[in-house]
Amino acid sequence: MRTLHDLDTPFAVVDRSRVLANVARLRERLAPHNVVLRPHVKTAKSTEVAELIFDGRPGPITVSTLAEAEAFADKGFRDITYAVGITAQKLPRIRALQERGVVVTVLLDSVEQAEAVAGIPALIEVDCDGHRGGVSATGDELAQIGQVLTESGSLAGILLHAGESYFAYTPQELKAAAVNEADVARRAATTLRQAGLDVPTVSIGSTPTAHAFTTDIDLSGITEVRAGNYVFFDLVMAGIGVCTVDDLALSVVVTVIGHQTSRGQILTDGGWMATSRDRGTARQPIDQGYGLVAELDGTLIPDLLMSDASQEHGTLSLRPGSPYPLPNLPIGTRLRILPNHACATAAQHRQYTVISSQADLVVENVWERIQGW
Structure with a gap:
């Protein structure tokens, strides 16, 4: 029997009971909202951790690398969103996963990318807070990209990430970020639908906003929520009040x-x-x-x-x-x-x-x- 006294340091330790508690907490938080949880596996990068989320079965996941997508596909995961802007040189690996029966949905925010991904399902990234990538929820570019994707049968929907929520330090600020994320998502979906385009997936989420989705927040029209850091949590999350140090x-x-x-x-x-x-x-x-x-x-x-x-x-x-x-x-x-x-x-x-x-x-x-x- 080995203990933490026996291994060469330094090494990383995971407390399984805390992972399970963190997983259960978010599951309970989202349960009243009738949305799919698509956890982001970029934090743990571990199929064992993902299996704890899904009670030992594969489920829908978000990845940040194709190495993650390939490793999870090897373990039976068949519904994967690759949530980093796509480039042409990565498409052969995605098509190889498709040939194995894996649905890999890519992310993009330009017409150039949309033209390159013909035949691959794609989500359009929409900017909800000026944090990083994405197009405006109400601008012409969104509909233009959507039209290109529709013509090749690739439009899967939209994706937002409330990156500025990581700098919200009160419950009120976190709730405001969560409400804004959902509101902007609905506006973006409306923009596409008014252009005559289907929007089957409306994907939002971050660990801070996912934990701020109280029962009085309207998530109508939202189909899925993403979060990743929550399986482990950390001092940044504790610092903004999403968890306590005892949850790490x-x-x-x-x-x-x-x-x-x-x-x-x-x-x-x-x-x-x-x-x-x-x-x-x-x-x-x-x-x-x-x-x-x-x-x-x-x-x-x-x-x-x-x-x-x-x-x-x-x-x-x-x-x-x-x-x-x-x-x-x-x-x-x-x-x-x-x-x-x-x-x-x-x-x-x-x-x-x-x-x-x-x-x-x-x-x-x-x-x-x-x-x-």
Whole structure:
């Protein structure tokens, strides 16, 4: 029987009980709205995590790479949305998946792309908040793209992503982002239908807005909701109030390797190659450095942060102004780092070491991650 004491550090740990709780929470949140949940697997990149969402069966998913699409297709997933703008050189791999009976729906926001994807189902990306890609919900370009896709039998619908919701810090702001996302989606669908075009899929979602869809929010006309980060959650999501630190299912185990007592620092073997350089909480009301620090059983150490990172060294120090003394953590002590951004931290690892619950140090399983593009 292996435990978290037995493995070489650093390594990524997933608490299966917390994943299940996070999955159940979103499922319950969306249940009154009669929409399909199409989880985004880009966070975990793990077929085992996706199977927890679908109770062991394949279901509709969103991917961010064709490597994900191919790996999930190998496991029986047959309804996949590739939610990154399509380019022509990727079409042969998509057609190869089609030949295997996999429906891969692509994403685009230009006439040029629409002309290239003839015969492949496509969603038009609509911009709802100026965050990234997409066309206006009411402009001529949307209908023009829709017409090109319709002529080749490729128009599958529209897709929106409320990227600015990641910078909403109150329940009111999150709810406003969720309402806006749904409203803009309906306007875009109306634009296409007024042009005589069918819009079978109206896809919206992000982890923040999906959790803000209270029963009084109108999701009529919305067919599906996407979210991905919610399976693990992270400090950014905790910082905007979508979850609490106790909901975080991913952490990285590191070992104390040195001390710089005069500088109030503790060194570990977990640098940015283990935790990533993501500093997503720096723009939030509470800056969590490169991550919070917990004992191996998951108990948070008060005010101790991963305050700096080089490639293979992590630096731990107290939060500025902390009333607590620097803890006595001898060389060899194992700790857990709770990440700012679960997607970025998970991407540093080839596999997850799985435990059944936060305080259970027994290794229950190992889940491989999908890597590459």
